[in-house]
Amino acid sequence: MPVTTPAAPEAVSSPDTAMPQDFGALLRQDPEIAGVLLAEAGRQANTLQLIAAENFTSPAVLAALGSPLANKYAEGYPGARHHGGCEQADEAERIAVRRAMALFGAEHANVQPHSGSSAVLAAYAALLRPGDTVLAMGLPYGGHLTHGAPGNFSGRWFEFVGYGVDPDSGLIDYAQVRALARARSPKAIVCGSISYPRHPDYERFRDIADEVGAYLIADAAHPMGLIAGGAAPSPVPYADVVCATTHKVLRGPRGGMILCGVELAERIDRAVFPFTQGGAQMHTVAAKAVAFGEAETPAFALYAHQVVAHARVLAAGLEAEGFDITTDGTDTHIVVADPGPLGVDGRTARERLVAAGMVLDTCALPYGDARGIRLGTAAVTTQGMDEADMARIAVLFGAAVRDDDPERLRTEVRELAERNPPYPG
Numbered sequence: 001m002p003v004t005t006p007a008a009p010e011a012v013s014s015p016d017t018a019m020p021q022d023f024g025a026l027l028r029q030d031p032e033i034a035g036v037l038l039a040e041a042g043r044q045a046n047t048l049q050l051i052a053a054e055n056f057t058s059p060a061v062l063a064a065l066g067s068p069l070a071n072k073y074a075e076g077y078p079g080a081r082h083h084g085g086c087e088q089a090d091e092a093e094r095i096a097v098r099r100a101m102a103l104f105g106a107e108h109a110n111v112q113p114h115s116g117s118s119a120v121l122a123a124y125a126a127l128l129r130p131g132d133t134v135l136a137m138g139l140p141y142g143g144h145l146t147h148g149a150p151g152n153f154s155g156r157w158f159e160f161v162g163y164g165v166d167p168d169s170g171l172i173d174y175a176q177v178r179a180l181a182r183a184r185s186p187k188a189i190v191c192g193s194i195s196y197p198r199h200p201d202y203e204r205f206r207d208i209a210d211e212v213g214a215y216l217i218a219d220a221a222h223p224m225g226l227i228a229g230g231a232a233p234s235p236v237p238y239a240d241v242v243c244a245t246t247h248k249v250l251r252g253p254r255g256g257m258i259l260c261g262v263e264l265a266e267r268i269d270r271a272v273f274p275f276t277q278g279g280a281q282m283h284t285v286a287a288k289a290v291a292f293g294e295a296e297t298p299a300f301a302l303y304a305h306q307v308v309a310h311a312r313v314l315a316a317g318l319e320a321e322g323f324d325i326t327t328d329g330t331d332t333h334i335v336v337a338d339p340g341p342l343g344v345d346g347r348t349a350r351e352r353l354v355a356a357g358m359v360l361d362t363c364a365l366p367y368g369d370a371r372g373i374r375l376g377t378a379a380v381t382t383q384g385m386d387e388a389d390m391a392r393i394a395v396l397f398g399a400a401v402r403d404d405d406p407e408r409l410r411t412e413v414r415e416l417a418e419r420n421p422p423y424p425g
């Protein structure tokens with residue numbers, strides 16, 4: 001069957017579907033999937049990406065992801081592979097590891113985990129045995145699936161105990177963490193969350209872990225980019241193991257990483273390969289190296305600080321619109337808002353916001369059963385928005401949640417997005 005001429009070529013050159021890569025070959029060969037990718041590029045460019053875990057990687061990161069290193073098998077570690085022809089794969093991984101260690105001041109880095117969850121799985125595999133007790137933030141307060149969800153390996157294979165937050169302040173209740181640690185003698189304590197908008201007090205967690213002889217695992221999947229840019233405190237001096245993703249504020253490819261001291265290095269490496277993973281995705285490892293290189297620059301430090309400043313402006317704006325803001329603000333890229341005072345629950349709020357082109361998640365609130373909304377400023381900051389734009393977004397949020405004129409809102413959101421294309425040109 002002859003390949004039909006794709007219907008979308010004029011869209012390729014239109015500014016709202018700018019593709020950061022050479023797309024011509026895919027468009028000619030497979031217009032069906034190319035159409036999907038173009039539509040997704042358009043969606044990302046025409047709406048506001050406020051999902052706290054998302055960002056826009058650079059064209060350089062995308063170029064590494066789309067490179068022939070995607071073809072290479074490289075089980076093992078540099079200099080000790082199970083496959084031939086790994087010279088360039090080794091070089092890419094050595095560069096990624098060197099840059100990660102320098103960026104975060106760590107003694108050892110493993111850049112092979114396929115995702116944040118894979119990194120956490122490997123950390124548990126390195127330090128724990130099935131049935132061990134682990135103390136982590138409870139899921140209703142912002143714990144991740146890998147922190148003991150019943151449907152996740154963590155909840156199935158380990159005995160998780162959840163700590164919470166003070167219901168009034170929304171802040172971690174360290175007295176409770178200490179009491180639970182004393183009562184339950186966990187083998188590991190996990191700090192880090194998907195929706196806590198403040199920094200964990202790593203030093204305090206270290207103290208508690210030392211008191212009960214537990215390992216301290218920091219799951220810094222969310223703030224790792226802020227840490228890289230000096231806009232958040234680092235868990236590296238305190239935690240035995242730091243797990244992270246590379247695709248959230250850090251703005252690299254989808255993937256995970258683990259940092260630790262030299263004494264745990266070998267255990268961590270074996271827990272990643274061969275215990276929980278096979279061949280590393282070397283194109284992703286190369287893309288992680290590119291992202292670490294970008295994160296070392298003064299421009300990235302400025303970015304990280306702007307992300308936090310923008311989240312604070314958004315939080316203040318949402319408060320003025322009548323939302324309740326958990327912990328009364330944020331120190332990170334994350335804002336958690338309860339739309340309850342506007343007479344709307346979290347799910348309805350999300351539906352209305354997404355319908356208006358403002359894409360975000362619902363999340364657990366630290367009190368009661370109602371859900372709130374969680375938003376993040378990493379992506380909109382990457383695309384060049386400023387504090388005035390954040391203040392405007394807060395007003396648009398209020399209008400969308402109150403269901404004022406969705407058509408007009410959608411147009412205004414689209415104009416705001418198109419003024420700040422994620423991939424200009």
Ligand SMILES: *Cc1c(COP(=O)(O)O)cnc(C)c1O
Binds near residue numbers: 053115144192221
């Ligand atoms: C995002 C996240 C993860 C998991 O990352 P994936 O790449 O989605 O597997 C783990 N822990 C925390 C705290 C996270 O925020």
